[in-house]
Amino acid sequence: MCRLFAITSETPMTPMVALEALDVMREGHDGSGVGIFLRDLGGPFEKIKDSPILSGIFTDQGIRRLDHYMMEHGFLTKHKVTIKVPKEQPPGVPKRDIYLIRAYEYPDSWEGWSEEKIYAELTRIRLELVEMGAEKEDMIVFSFWPDVIMLKEIGDPLTVARYLQLDREELQARVIMAQGRQNTNYAINLYACHPFFQGGFSTMTNGENTAFVPIREFLMSRNIPGYSGFESDSQVFVFILHYLFKQLGLGIDAYKHIITPLQDDVLAAHPDHVLLKHLKQTCRRLIIDGPNCVIGCLPDHSLFMVQDRKKLRPGVVGGRPGMYAFSSEICGLDAVIPNRDKSKDFQPMYMDTVVVGPDRGEVVVCQQTEALALQH
Template sequence: MCRLFAITSETPLSPMVAMEAMDVMREGHDGSGVGLFLRDLSGPFEEMKDAPILSGIFSEAGIKRLDRHMMDLGFMTKYRISIKVPKVPPEGTPRRDLYLIRAYEYPEEWDILSQADKEDRLVQIRLELRRMGEAEEDMIVFSFWPDVIMIKEIGDPMTIARYLGFDRKELHARIIMAQGRQNTNYAINLYACHPFFLQGFASMTNGENTAFVPIREYLSSRGVQGYGGYQSDSEVFTHILHYTVRRLGLTVETYKHVITPLQDRTIEGHPDGAFLKQLKHSCRRLTIDGPNCVIGCLPDHTLFMVQDRKKLRPGVVGGKPGRWAFSSEICGLDAAIPDRDKSRDFQPMHLDTTIVAPDRQEIDICSQTAPLHQPR
């Protein structure tokens, strides 16, 4: 199993908060890798919320190719963090030339584009860069999106955090998602490392998606750029979320009905039974098979956790007004928010969607048996 941790806070936090939570859960991951997702950034990025930020790992040759490509597209560097590391990496971690986080000015000709066109073009550029990097093995690109930073690497989470300097103030953020992975493959591909991200939607999963193949085939047939890659069977959770909210215009609580629909006899007596029956039929190829615990983030900074029917992967939510955390284990919550009211911690069951809204004031719990759009 992997271990997951996410936190949303009114006050910007260091990624080390997540790494410390991951460290106390180390018995649940094998130290084979870490993925970090930062959003609602502070520090130097506070005043450039609309600037697209490129996150990735580059060789010296890759940086040169990146610079040429971005200049040809009309992008100019606005701010950057270049993480140069010691020549000798931790044991098991590949030697890298440069970890790059770079914010760009949009090309002038983008001023006339709609927001939707801008977002589609950002995805297109990220995919172009990924293909360039895979061809020459000189760049790994994790994200290209405003107000988002992603860092992934092979190795023990805390060791990597110290090695890359996660404690630097430029990386402070109000939303942090982190995964300590357990390698279930013979070779580790960083594109298989959670969290995953597409156009403002992010997710990470602890579990196994045994329905991966039909889900991948369905998503790949939708004609949506970005629905691809799939080095991990869990990446489809992000794309199903994107599809549910962006393409179908539904809510995060409906996402739960898409991936784990109610049984037919329960749908018959549901207040929204007619809609849910149609949704189950239309999206039947997006039904997952677990066990899976999923933590996700929406473009508006909502965080949520869901479980599938098997409920065989741990997950708990707790905190206090202004700061809430989602964790695979309670000890992760204890490390991050020790002064919370622990009696209010909540462990979602298979019918629950546990949500913390952007105001970060409370936990909402939506049951699949309740009318839609009515948290209890």
């Protein structure tokens, strides 16, 4: 099983906090990879939150191609963090030329564009860069979005973090998600390493989704830019989340009604049974099969956790006002927030959606049997 850790904090912190928590849970991952998602950034990126940030790994040739592409499209560099590593890498970590995090000024031609149009174009550019990188194997692009940084690498999470010196001030954030990977694929593909990102939403998962094929086919049939790649069976969770908000106009309390709908007898007594019955019928191909524990982040910086009906993957939420963490194991919580009221730790069951909002004031539990807010 993989191991997951996410934290939301009023005070920005470096990714090392999450990576050290993963290290405490190292028996649950095999050191085959690590993924990191940073949002609500601190440090130098805090003052330029509206600027799109490109995160990825590049060869020297790839950087030259990137620079040419971005200049051709009217982007100017506003701030960058270039991680140049020592010549000798740790065992199991591939040799790379440059890890790049670069914030840009928008092209002048974009002035006056709506947010929706800007976000659509950022997605299109990211997908084009991914395709360019795949063609010549000189670019791996994880994200291109305002106030978001993503890094992924093969190797033991804490070893990779120390190698890349991720304790630097430039990488501070108030929301951090990290996964220590248990390789279940035949080959290790960095794009298959969690967390995944789509249009302002991010998820990571511990488990396996054996309903992957019908879900992938449904999502691909929507012809929505960004619903592509599918390097991991868990990647569909972020696409379903995005579809829920952007296409169906529902909120996080409806997420489980899509991926794990209620049984018909329970559904009949639900306050929103007409809507939910319709959702269950029209979105039946999005129903997952687990076991899966999913942790995600919403555009407003809320963190959430859900389980599927099998509830065979561990997950716990705990903390104190101003700082809460979501962890695969309690020992991960203990390592980062030892002075919390442990009696308030919550382990969600299969009908629960646990949310800590952007105010980081409390843990909110939504149950599938409750009425929907119907707004997001």
